[in-house]
Amino acid sequence: MSSPAMATHPRPRSIADLRLQRRRRLKRGTLAVVFYAGASALVLVWLIPVMITVFTASKSMSELMSSPFMWAMPETWTSEAFLQAWSRAGMSRYILNSFIITVPSVAGTLAIASLGAFALAFYRFRFNRTVLIIFVAGMLIPFQMLMIPVFRMSDRLGLINTYRGVSLFHIAFQLGFCVYFLRNFLRTLPYSLIEATRIDGARDFTIFARIIMPLALPSLAALAVLEFTWIWNDLLWSLVLLNQNRVMTVTQGLANMQGQFITNYNIIAAGSIIAAIPPLIVFLMFQRFFISGLTLGAEKG
């Protein structure tokens, strides 16, 4: 009649044992309290800037004028600033623009990168490694190196101030990271899987679409989450490729708001929160994927 719980925690034999065990448990309890207190303090201190933003956004203009200390909690919480940011400051438009640019960019880069990753993961050919290195190196280069030529090309092709101009650039540029990431994942799949299907007479594209991609879904999800955040948060390429208010992204709109609503801190704060919410939701919903994507290379030796 021995339960698994008893097997891991043998019954104490003497009073001395019992006393020792109690002391240990007490010590563990104190340690837990120390941990929770320390962790809460750490998180609170680190997130002070975020709290200040929430406080400021929830104040009315009159309260901001009478007590200008932004770190203070609002006396009365209002959503006035959020409504103003949404309509008067044009955040509704910017949010929509960001979605129109980000969603096709993520879908496009994943679709195209999986083609390349499949070739690099499963085929032996002469320049395999060279091609891979080009993709990896490209993902890390300073954007400034691309800025003028991409701007000039987009200008010549009439892609300035168009959603597809920005999306096409994001799709192409993000290929570097996506191809590298997906290829690394695909190489963990057993090669026999492909050989078996090939013996059955399946064509290469069928293997890619029917066998490999369904297996790659978790890593595709990780990539989608990361890419959504990165493309949504991009500022530089919106600055370079978009200059009309009607097509501007949310990051760019926010940067402009600072000049437009200089003293309306509450509206700017509310705008920042609106801009931060979509990537935050994506992160909180898919954090497991998000983190596995970011920690690439940090785990194994």
Add this chain to the structure above:
Amino acid sequence: MKRHQPWLTPLKFLVIPLVMYSIWVIAPILQSMVFSLTDRSSILIQQRYVGLANFFRLFGDRTFHLALWNNLQWMIGFIVIPIPIGLAIAMFFNQNYPGTKWFKTAFFIPMTLSYAVIGTIWVWIYHPNFGALNTALRTVGLSEYTRQWLGDPRYMTRALIAVGIWRQVPYVMILYVAGLKNVPTELIEVAMIDGANWLQRFRNVVLPMLRPATVVAMTISIIDSLRAFDIVYVMTNAQPRAAQVLASYMYTSSFQYQDYGYGSAIAVIQFFITLAFILFYVNITLKREEQF
């Protein structure tokens, strides 16, 4: 794999990604290099080759020197501060208490915010009169340490770096959290039985096991510090000389003064500095796996 044409099938898969990558990434890199040798200054006027004149001009340009120096400060700040702090916090969070995950998640929030949002927030924290930083300093009696953080050239760059670090620490923390998962507890227990104290255990057991995480954190931090732009742009509008880094100076030269040749020369220098670290990163990440 078809024996007769081993390159044909992979090429079919690679053609779309490679063409797109060539158009938007590889060709622009080469084009920037060519531009850096010209005096191109606006889209309409015909360019002229001026050889290395742009680079010679850069050698004598005090703002460029300052931008280089500031970038170096960014790099040092990004190595020296986030890595130890991120590691310490990862070790602290590496517990089995219920709910630990939620602390990690909350701590990670800055990493998901865009620089546009972060910059906006920190402008207020640095506000000389009402900002949280100066107010806090005054409250605890350190009034003499209050500064015009974003108004005084002496503190500007360091104030901006602090903002970058605020976002970078959670990133490094998460890298180390991932790395710590691979440190087997048996190894630590053995060390404990052998009588190693916590410092010895940390130095001789944990730290060597965390080497891959450290290398990735270092390289990514260096590359990120060399790409610093958004914070400078959002918080100072890339205007004051004292705040310039290579990326922002390139941006203002090209898009404000329309001096494309000169801007490209700055980009080329930034590119070659970064390239050294990129090749290092590529080398460490790819050499770990078996050769084809």
